[in-house]
Amino acid sequence: xxxxxxxxxxxxxxxxxxxxxxxxxxxxxxxxxxxxxxxxxxxxxxxxxxxxxxxxxxxxxxxxxxxxxxxxxxxxxxxxxxxxxxxxxxxxxxxxxxxxxxxxxxxxxxxxxxxxxxxxxxxxxxxxxxxxxxxxxxxxxxxxx
Numbered sequence: 313x314x315x316x317x318x319x320x321x322x323x324x325x326x327x328x329x330x331x332x333x334x335x336x337x338x339x340x341x342x343x344x345x346x347x348x349x350x351x352x353x354x355x356x357x358x359x360x361x362x363x364x365x366x367x368x369x370x371x372x373x374x375x376x377x378x379x380x381x382x383x384x385x386x387x388x389x390x391x392x393x394x395x396x397x398x399x400x401x402x403x404x405x406x407x408x409x410x411x412x413x414x415x416x417x418x419x420x421x422x423x424x425x426x427x428x429x430x431x432x433x434x435x436x437x438x439x440x441x442x443x444x445x446x447x448x449x450x451x452x453x454x455x456x457x
Contacts, residue, residue, distance in 0.1 A: 334398035
């Protein structure tokens with residue numbers, strides 16, 4: 313039997329699960345994406361199969377790092393971005409596609425700020441530019457502040 317992750321590893325090679333999918337798996341966001349999002353060195357493409365939708369998103373070779381091996385519930389190994397790398401892959405995708413980047417829902421307790429800083433430097437991403445201003449959130453009585 314195959315899982316969606318295993319199909320992705322076979323059809324999108326080389327690739328690893330990342331972006332919002334990996335952020336959800338790691339507990340960094342509460343949202344559960346409906347499709348599996350993978351970083352790949354190949355051109356962007358979408359694969360529809362009986363188990364669901366897999367979106368393969370191209371990343372540059374120098375940004376193809378920061379992943380580890382996990383095992384799916386069926387015992388199949390697959391590659392997944394570390395939570396810090398998944399966050400930065402997602403920010404990079406949003407920047408490239410012109411999406412709004414909102415980091416106020418990120419569970420920063422699930423991330424190593426030192427690793428985020430290190431990887432952001434390697435990838436040339438200024439993630440701090442997207443962080444909410446704590447003073448502004450306090451003024452709005454935001455529950456996190």
